[in-house]
Amino acid sequence: MKLKSxxxxxxxxxxxxxxxxxxxxxxxxFIDNKIKTSKILHKASIQSPKLYFSxxxxxxxxYFHEKIKELSSFVIKPAKGAMGNGIAIAKEVHWDSLKEDTxxxxxxxxxMSYEALMxxxxxxxxxxxxxxxxxxxVMIQELLTLDPFFDKITYQGVPDIRVILFYGVPVMSMLxxxxxxxxxxxxxxxxxxxxxxxxxxxxxxxxxxxxxxxxAHPDTNQKIKGLTxxxxxxxxxxxxxxxxxxxxxYMGVDIVLDPVxxxxxxxxxxxxxxxxxxxxxxxxxxRLKKIEERLGTKNKTPNAELSLREKIEFSxxx
Amino acid sequence: MKKFKNILILLLILLxxxxxxxxxxxxxxxxxxxxxxxxxxxxxxxxEVKDIPNDPLKLDKNFKLPVPKTSHSQKVTYLKxxxxxxxxxxxxxxxxxxxxxxxxxxxxVKTFGQKQIQPPTDKKLNKLELRKFLSLPELNEETLSQLxxxxxxxxxxxxxxxxxxxxxxFYISDELILQPNNDELDxxxxxxxxxxxxxxxxxxxxxxINKIPARIAFGIQxxxxxxxxxxxYIRVLYSEAFIxxxxxxxxxxxxxxxxxKDDFIVLDKDAGEHAQVYNDRNLFSIYIKPLSFRAFNSKSxxxxxKEKPVFWSYISLHRFPxxxxxxxxxxxxxxxxxxxxxxxxxxVGVETFGIFTPILLTLFFLETSLAxxxxxxxxxxxxxxxxxxxxxxxxxxAVPRLSVLLALVILMYTGYAILMNNFGLLANSAQxxxxxxxxxxxxxxxxxxxxxxxxxxxxNTLKRSLGTFAVSIMCYLLLSVxxxxxxxxxxxxxxxxxxxxxxxxxxxxxYRLLEFLRFSDIESDEEAPGV
Numbered sequence: 001m002k003l004k005s006x007x008x009x010x011x012x013x014x015x016x017x018x019x020x021x022x023x024x025x026x027x028x029x030f031i032d033n034k035i036k037t038s039k040i041l042h043k044a045s046i047q048s049p050k051l052y053f054s055x056x057x058x059x060x061x062x063y064f065h066e067k068i069k070e071l072s073s074f075v076i077k078p079a080k081g082a083m084g085n086g087i088a089i090a091k092e093v094h095w096d097s098l099k100e101d102t103x104x105x106x107x108x109x110x111x112m113s114y115e116a117l118m119x120x121x122x123x124x125x126x127x128x129x130x131x132x133x134x135x136x137x138v139m140i141q142e143l144l145t146l147d148p149f150f151d152k153i154t155y156q157g158v159p160d161i162r163v164i165l166f167y168g169v170p171v172m173s174m175l176x177x178x179x180x181x182x183x184x185x186x187x188x189x190x191x192x193x194x195x196x197x198x199x200x201x202x203x204x205x206x207x208x209x210x211x212x213x214x215x216a217h218p219d220t221n222q223k224i225k226g227l228t229x230x231x232x233x234x235x236x237x238x239x240x241x242x243x244x245x246x247x248x249x250y251m252g253v254d255i256v257l258d259p260v261x262x263x264x265x266x267x268x269x270x271x272x273x274x275x276x277x278x279x280x281x282x283x284x285x286x287r288l289k290k291i292e293e294r295l296g297t298k299n300k301t302p303n304a305e306l307s308l309r310e311k312i313e314f315s316x317x318x
Numbered sequence: 319m320k321k322f323k324n325i326l327i328l329l330l331i332l333l334x335x336x337x338x339x340x341x342x343x344x345x346x347x348x349x350x351x352x353x354x355x356x357x358x359x360x361x362x363x364x365x366e367v368k369d370i371p372n373d374p375l376k377l378d379k380n381f382k383l384p385v386p387k388t389s390h391s392q393k394v395t396y397l398k399x400x401x402x403x404x405x406x407x408x409x410x411x412x413x414x415x416x417x418x419x420x421x422x423x424x425x426x427v428k429t430f431g432q433k434q435i436q437p438p439t440d441k442k443l444n445k446l447e448l449r450k451f452l453s454l455p456e457l458n459e460e461t462l463s464q465l466x467x468x469x470x471x472x473x474x475x476x477x478x479x480x481x482x483x484x485x486x487x488f489y490i491s492d493e494l495i496l497q498p499n500n501d502e503l504d505x506x507x508x509x510x511x512x513x514x515x516x517x518x519x520x521x522x523x524x525x526x527i528n529k530i531p532a533r534i535a536f537g538i539q540x541x542x543x544x545x546x547x548x549x550x551y552i553r554v555l556y557s558e559a560f561i562x563x564x565x566x567x568x569x570x571x572x573x574x575x576x577x578x579k580d581d582f583i584v585l586d587k588d589a590g591e592h593a594q595v596y597n598d599r600n601l602f603s604i605y606i607k608p609l610s611f612r613a614f615n616s617k618s619x620x621x622x623x624k625e626k627p628v629f630w631s632y633i634s635l636h637r638f639p640x641x642x643x644x645x646x647x648x649x650x651x652x653x654x655x656x657x658x659x660x661x662x663x664x665x666v667g668v669e670t671f672g673i674f675t676p677i678l679l680t681l682f683f684l685e686t687s688l689a690x691x692x693x694x695x696x697x698x699x700x701x702x703x704x705x706x707x708x709x710x711x712x713x714x715x716a717v718p719r720l721s722v723l724l725a726l727v728i729l730m731y732t733g734y735a736i737l738m739n740n741f742g743l744l745a746n747s748a749q750x751x752x753x754x755x756x757x758x759x760x761x762x763x764x765x766x767x768x769x770x771x772x773x774x775x776x777x778n779t780l781k782r783s784l785g786t787f788a789v790s791i792m793c794y795l796l797l798s799v800x801x802x803x804x805x806x807x808x809x810x811x812x813x814x815x816x817x818x819x820x821x822x823x824x825x826x827x828x829y830r831l832l833e834f835l836r837f838s839d840i841e842s843d844e845e846a847p848g849v
Contacts, residue, residue, distance in 0.1 A: 003829055008837050010829035012664060017827060058715070085773045119713035126716030128769060183775075190774060212839050281840055 007283025009274060018166070018288065022249040022300055023270055031248055031270045035079045035139050041265055044245045047238065048265040049256075050142035054079070058125055061118055065099045067140075076121065078129040079137040084185050086129030088112070088120050089143060107156050107184055144264060147257040149230055153177055155219040156184030161197070161229070161255045161263075163239040164272050164284070167295055167302050170236055170315040171287045173197040174279040175204060175229065180219050188275045193217060195224050196280035200316045202232025208278045235263045236312050242268060244308075249300060287318050323825065330818030334811045341809070345626055348619075350804040356430075357395075358540065360386065360583065361605040362423040364595070381595055383423045384536065384586035390436065392583055396426035427583050429540075435576035439563035443531055451531035451560065454523060461504045468507075469527045479530050479561050483568065484575065486524045490517055491570040501597065515555040515597050517570055522557045531560040535567065536589040536596045538604060540581040548607045554582070555593055619808070635807055643807075648684065648797070650806040653816035655680055655793035660823045662792070667830030668785040671766055679763075679790035680797060682756040688794055692787070695760065698730055702764035703771070724761045731757065 003010070009018075030036050041048040052074060053067055068074065072093055078086040090104035090112070104112045121138050123129070130136040150159045157178030164171045174194050178184045181191030188194050193214065196205040204227045207214050216223045229235065239253040242265055252272025255263050277283055294314065296303035306314065341347045362383050388394045400422050443451065454462075472489050473482045497511035503519045506512035512520060518534045525532035535558045541550035556569035556578075565587065567578050578584070583606075586592070595602050620636040631637075635646050659676055662668045670676050683691040705726050709719055771779045796802070806812055 003834060003837055003840075006840060008829075008833075008840065010827075010833050011667070012830060013827045016825070115713055122715055128716060129773075189778065208839070211836050275836075278837060278840055 003283075007285035007287075008277055009284040009288070011274060013285075014274060018250045019271060022166075023251075024247065024300060027247040028270055031246060031251070031268045033079050033137075034077060034081075034267055035137055037246075037268055038139065038141070040245055041242070044241070046241050046245065046265055047261060047263065049075070049144055052140045052142065054140065055121065055125065055138040058122055061121055061125075064118065064121070065102065065114075068093060068102075069095065071140075073143040075141045075143050076117070076124070077139050077141060078124040079139050080130035080134070081124075081136075082129075083189075084187055086120075086124050087185075088117065090117070091143065144256050144258050144266075145260075147230070147259045149227075149257065150177070152220050152222040153217045153224055153227070155179050155217075157182075157186060158256055160186050160266055161235055161257070162269075162272065162276060163236070163253045163255065164276060165239060165243040165251055165253065166288050166291045167249050168240050168243040168306070168308075169291050169295075169311045170199060170239055171291065171318075172276050172280055172282065172284055173199060174276045177217060177224075179209065179217070181209075188273065193224070194275055194279035196276075196282070197229065199236075199318055202229040202235070203227070204229070206279060206281050208275070211275065211278055229257075231257065231263055233312070236315070237308060238263045238265060240308050240311050290318075323821065327818050327821045327825070330814045330821065334809070334813075334815045337811050338809055341630065345630065347623065347626055347630065350801060350808055357426060357428045358583065358606050358608060360423075360425045360427055362425075362585070363603050363605075364421050365601055365603070381592055383421060384589075384592075384596070385423065386425050386427055386583060386585050387587075389584065391430055391578065393428040393430070394425055395428060396424070398424045400424075429581055429583060435566070436564045438561075441563040443560060448531060451533055452526050452529065454526050455503075455519075457503065457523075461507060464504075464507045465523055465527055469524055473528060479528075479559075482528045483525060483530060483559055483561065483566075486521055486528075487568055487570055487575055489524075490521055491573055494520070494570070496571050501594070513555075513597070514553065514571060515593055518555045518557045518593075521568060521570060525557070525559050533558050533565075533587070534589045534593050535584065536586040536593065537578070537582055537584040538606070539572070539579055540583065540606060549605055551604065551606055553597060553604070555589065555597060558587060633810075635810060646810075647803050647807050650810055650813060651797050651803050652677070652681075653813055653820075654802075654806075655797050657816055657819045657823070658793050658796060659789055660820055662785075662789045664823050664826055665828075665830060667832035668789060669782050670786040670789055671763070671770065671782055675763065675766070676786050676789040677793060678759045679786065680793040682759055683790065683794045684797055685756060688791070688798075691756075692791075694734070695756075698727060698760055699764055699767060701730060702727060702760070703768050706764060706768045720761065720765055723764060724757065727757055727761050727764070 030040055035051065035054050038048060038051045042051075052071065055061065055064070074090050074093070076088040076090070081087070089107045091107055092105040094103045094105070096102045099114055102114045104114075104117055106112055124136055124138045127134050127136045144158055146154070146158055153159070154177050159175060159177045161173060161175050163173045174196055176186040176188065177193040177195065178186050179191055179193055183190065186192050188208075191210055193207055193209045195207045197203070198205055204224050207216075207224045209218060215225065235255050235257075238255060242253045243251060246268055248268070248270050250270075250272075252269035254266040254269065256266045258264050274284070291314070294304065295306070338349060342349055364381060364383055383399065385397070386392070386394050457465075468489070469486075472485045477485070493510060494506070494517055495511040496513065497509065497516070498513050500506060500509060500512045501515045501519070503516070503523060506516040506520050515534070522532040522534055534555055536553070536555050538551040539554050541552065554569060554572070556567060556574075558565045558567050560566075566576050568575050569578065572579060586596070589596055620634065623631040623634045623636060625631075635643060638646065655677055659670075659674075663670065679695070682695065685691075686694065702723060706719075706723060709722060714722070767779065767783070770782065774782075
């Protein structure tokens with residue numbers, strides 16, 4: 001069992017040993033519904049993209065035109081969506097006082113008509129992209145800009161940094177770089193690149209695409225290994241802060257670097273994936289065990305409380 | 319809690335198994351009702367060594383094993399003769415030769431039973447055949463005159479061939495008693511009794527005297543197998559007469575004229591001189607055993623159940639009316655399909671559309687048939703996909719769009735039925751497969767599939783589809799095993815086993831098999847070149 005000796009966490013073990021015993025079901029809505037997440041984060045003064053407004057019924061669609069008057073760009077997201085499905089990005093808004101003449105430019109430089117966008121919104125509201133097909137809400141969020149650091153190692157979309165935390169201690173982290181194959185999206189299973197991050201320094205280590213090791217970004221051919229993420233300590237503390245307000249013990253935090261505002265929390269995830277282990281060439285299991293030993297986690301509450309500083313210190317020893 | 323769960327799992331797995339053992343060993347209830355067999359494994363062998371050379375009566379140098387043939391009453395699905403080299407060795411016939419062992423013929427025969435007499439044809443026998451089937455065997459004067467006397471006493475010159483035959487048939491079936499080992503014609507005539515062979519010889523001879531071509535045929539009448547002995551049959555030598563262009567079987571002892579009994583395997587339609595060997599248990603041996611069955615005999619099972627302790631017969635599902643029985647017959651096995659589904663997802667790691675879509679697909683296939691269901695399903699899904707892509711352009715709200723899709727699926731369904739009907743195919747397989755149930759499954763699948771296709775791209779969709787189909791086909795194969803269904807139907811407590819197995823699978827923490835593939839690259843230290 002090669003995987004076992006490496007401490008690789010399998011899907012069954014992830015669910016049975018970590019998600020089910022450590023995460024409380026009643027806290028899920030705050031993570032699964034991104035509008036709720038956004039509100040909580042704002043309340044706790046955690047940097048995250050601004051929520052312009054949200055729609056919860058088809059009737060509100062007719063006011064949409066009025067509401068975007070002042071906006072030059074925005075992102076449309078299903079509140080209960082998963083894996084980045086159902087997201088539409090308006091990079092430019094060509095506003096016209098007549099509804100029909102308003103149009104949008106997406107990240108792929110395609111023009112989207114007003115009608116098409118409204119159709120998309122109504123599909124989202126009908127629950128097309130929600131986790132279990134239930135009625136959904138639409139959030140209209142601030143569009144973040146790309147930090148120049150990523151210019152040469154991404155394709156179209158905005159890269160994000162995934163940090164997995166266990167009882168607030170960062171366990172493992174990776175950078176996700178969109179590619180042409182992933183269609184500008186950050187999902188690893190669609191062909192985005194995942195890069196392991198050294199928790200101590202923020203230095204990028206190994207890279208994978210489609211579960212296979214690579215050395216350079218497939219679209220830009222830029223070497224990734226050895227680059228160091230800017231503001232790494234800020235990113236770590238931001239992720240720990242998220243964990244502290246969320247009440248979810250085993251979770252993932254997705255963070256985006258904005259050139260002006262710095263690290264911003266994009267979303268939280270109660271069921272973070274396992275490919276992060278491939279990107280780091282490390283298993284999650286030994287690290288999670290260490291945290292369990294240190295904190296003495298029983299019944300979903302740790303015996304020992306660590307301060308934010310201590311948590312980061314602990315994680316840097318991995 | 320963990321301990322409790324493990325005990326529960328153990329209990330749920332052991333309890334049904336124990337009741338099965340208890341029922342079968344102590345209450346003597348068979349686990350499945352007796353099957354109505356229709357397919358048989360047949361083994362014929364000829365022991366040449368026992369063919370005593372100095373007994374001219376028994377010596378039969380030209381004997382070959384009879385080869386059962388496919389006909390309107392039976393179908394031969396498998397045939398093997400061993401050892402094969404036997405034929406080549408005939409030139410240097412040597413009984414001490416090690417190779418001249420028993421020759422064995424193995425065949426699988428399915429019996430249909432003859433429901434009606436074959437219709438007349440225009441076929442005529444050629445001269446050679448006529449001579450063969452009309453020539454009487456060598457008989458002494460006395461026997462021949464006896465035969466003529468009988469013939470003239472029962473048959474009128476003016477009778478048609480069929481009337482003559484019938485009279486001969488009734489004469490033999492009424493006047494003669496079955497007497498084993500009484501094979502020779504003169505003995506039959508003097509004693510007024512005969513074996514199957516003796517009676518067949520008499521009937522054939524009488525037919526030939528009346529210028530009706532006739533021959534002796536050989537087959538076996540299969541008897542109901544008992545649990546201890548499945549090899550139960552009677553060797554039957556009977557006659558066949560050629561009337562109105564077809565050979566008509568006549569078996570006076572079993573009162574069969576024109577049709578033979580249901581569980582009858584015809585081995586040789588023209589036994590001729592080999593008849594004597596066929597009749598000899600020592601020289602020519604036959605072994606049969608059931609191969610497959612068409613259905614279970616629920617009625618006799620219930621009868622037996624009622625003799626058992628009250629509790630067991632009280633909970634027997636055989637008490638339901640037949641229509642309700644048939645529901646449970648399929649229903650009870652479904653949880654075991656979900657065991658397969660759980661196993662494939664949790665242990666193997668196959669990805670599927672939705673959680674229960676594979677099971678719904680399985681039900682669809684069960685309601686139609688695998689080949690038909692699968693091809694129809696793929697066709698409709700592809701058509702539906704293109705229609706949905708078109709609908710996407712209209713910017714419709716979700717529920718009306720799904721409704722349009724549903725109507726289109728029904729329309730395709732109708733078109734398909736019309737097509738089948740016009741080709742005259744509706745009567746057979748399609749009739750059972752047209753039902754309400756699958757339509758919604760198809761519609762929902764199209765919707766889910768097309769969203770997934772747009773969101774996740776072709777490759778991921780294909781992977782997931784293959785996973786879904788693979789799991790549903792596996793479940794289908796399991797759920798279509800009739801004997802399993804019957805086992806569940808007779809012992810519904812086995813459902814606890816399915817729960818136990820699922821609890822065990824739900825507690826599995828190990829790696830999924832496909833994860834070994836997924837993480838296989840983790841150790842490779844140097845990266846492959848980019849791009």
